[in-house]
Amino acid sequence: DAGVTQSPTHLIKTRGQQVTLRCSPKSGHDTVSWYQQALGQGPQFIFQYYEEEERQRGNFPDRFSGHQFPNYSSELNVNALLLGDSALYLCASSFVDRAEAFFGQGTRLTVV
């Protein structure tokens, strides 16, 4: 079992550009959540996907959007990048009715 895998591991983008981050959940998991972790802080919830629909959303602007595919993998898209979007983006997968979640190693996004 490969666990939760995220790609790419590192990414550098220019302010104003768009970025897509990808997540493959742990085998069998049907729910994917995305978190933003700024340097020196705890992760902040962005949104959660289940059955290809956004179920919950944290306090993030519409520039942040996502998608879940039939195989449960997910993408996080960020438009019109700002310097403040620089962070580690973590993907977590779980069964929808279970408490525990497993995290990927994250994608480090740097906006210059």
Next chain:
Amino acid sequence: AQTVTQSQPEMSVQEAETVTLSCTYDTSESDYYLFWYKQPPSRQMILVIRQEAYKQQNATENRFSVNFQKAAKSFSLKISDSQLGDAAMYFCAYRSQIYGQNFVFGPGTRLSVLP
């Protein structure tokens, strides 16, 4: 909304000694889960221990144990016989028992283990 507070930004412990990391939380719910996650420099969040709020017995996992005080909304982590590999950021996290809710994380405590 739930909040999680970790009042110790940094802690250090001698190898083989015991250290306790503090966490408090605020919620109006009666049923929930509490977690401690470890984040080493590799960045991957690793589950250390989990506690269900309805259980009075404190959870233990080998060298890791918690002191869960529901009335005080306190959830501390004790690491016994500290090892060099325990050095990492430790995050306390809350998750509602309501179907499919997200995690609420604290700001973290950086633990250093001194040889």
